[in-house]
Amino acid sequence: MNDRMMKAVLYDRYGGPDVLYAGRVPRPEPAHGEVLVKVRAFSVNGGELAARAGRLRLLTGRKFPKRIGLDFTGEVAAPGAGVTRFAAGDRVWGVLGRTSGFGSAAEYVTVPAERVGRLPDGLDLVDAAALPVATTAITALRDKTGLRPGERLLVRGAAGGVGNAAVQLGRAYGAEVTALARAANLDFVRGLGAHKAVDHRTVRPAELGRFDVVLDTVGTDLRAFRHLLNSGGRMVTIAFDLKRPAASLGYLAASTVHGHSRVRFFSGNPTRADFDDLARHVVEGKLSPAVDTVFPLEETAAAHRALEAGGVQGKYVVRVA
Template sequence: MDMMRAAMYDRYGPPEVLYFADLPIPEVPADQVLVRVEASSVNGGELSAREGKIRLLTGRRFPKLVGIDLVGSVERVGAEVSSVKVGDRVWGLVDESVFGATAEFALVRPEKLAPAPTTLEPVEAVTLLAGGTTSITALRDHAHLGPGERLLVRGASGGVGSLAVQIGKLFGAHVTGLAGAKNLDFVRSLGADEVHDYRTTTPADLGRFDVVLDTAGTDHRTYRGLLAPGGRMVAVSLDFDHLPGSIAYLAGSAVHGAQRVRFFRGDPHSDLVAELTRHADSGDVRPVVDTVHPLENIATAHRALEAGGVRGKHVVRIS
């Protein structure tokens, strides 16, 4: 039986529950693709899943795999798949219900894959996937961000925020970024028109915005109050430490009040991933690599993201 290395955990807990081990390479269902993974990254949702904060969704069946996004090459294709072939260079995302991208091989549905950028190395390209597809969906499809509008990005140095700054500028907005003091120059280098230290700048100091993109998951009510007439707020994260209240507020704001908060969980398909490929190859967005970790240091990678102050993404090099 052919084996592969994969990152996993056997119980909920801190980063120390993570380890890597050998698993059988999975059989390929007729409607899926087996990808030989070269790089993956660590995303905030994985931390909450590993800690057990969303165990009502993730359940108690172990071991559990980690990893959402990947760059690699097609190793095998299911009998019903015609959109990709063995040897194709691809990138995309696995289903968040199962994870599994941080492994030497991963099963992916073909409708979640697109040709990988040709201008970037795998460890660079993978930093764009989750944040780029989320930002395009949030700013274009949910907020309908237009040229000249004022955009506020909370968490502007992180995996989603660093792409939201770039996508916002691509759409012609005036972008204000909130980040930690040590990352202000970094956010400015991404194209932000204004940057502020979230620890020393109060929301009242920021003014009004047409669109607020929230990646932090906290204080939704406060930042909703910064919206100008006709303003839109999109939240891409919840307050997992106060989950029932966070869900209740967002649900209520979606139906009450003049300025509603839109919340969504990304589920990008191949057309959106292919659009991001074009942006990457044309230089519209640039990779945002914080640190590259080997697979055996998966716990270190999770610990680093938890520590905060990240610039872009922590990447896991697989092969």
């Protein structure tokens, strides 16, 4: 077998999960400042579903085949020139940067060394693949909202990848956490540390009360949730309504006139410092991986199908043999 080639998940047209297949592509080589990582696992993220379905084609274009995969865990196979912090064999996790696109669903990936962090000792590489997106929750609560002990936190989409991390961190930071999730997931989010768990399909936003911080991972009905903020409250979202993208993004832009009660939109773009913080939270017991199901690489389409069906508890993880 040609060792210059590797297995990767590809798709040749936009569509449903069945467009995904395991093909072969050239194995990358690390450039200056990059590391080559032998991937052990990655997780499935909502943004990948939208990209694969063609909802983001204005950004992703029409050149095929395309790749998937945003995050990863694995071992450093080779550090590139200029990299001194990592050596071959180091256990790492990371997220491809905004300019890198997708591509971690593969046997190997190259990534700037600043986008990679060391795994804590004893943390399983497959379980750990549920945690790189937790850096988004850390950024949201630590930097974007400055969550303080004693404040009331509402997490929307609390059973998902970012949401479950936000529930755990909110509790660890000393906030009073209310988690919105499906009825079938309420026990799950309570187990993560939520003080109150609410079925989002049976309670209207106006019935939830008032909050100091709202973290939204869904992207719809943003106006209704912004109205739940106390004076001086802060709201962030990591999503927008993909069925009404222009109206949703327009509202986010217009909300900037509302001062402290505006809705701040951001996407995760973690650096080494964020991964160091993530590792510290894990070591201190503030954050644990929540893995729903592990799929083999050849069944990545099934993982996408499962996430689209809803009801995930934590993350769907794909193991790379």
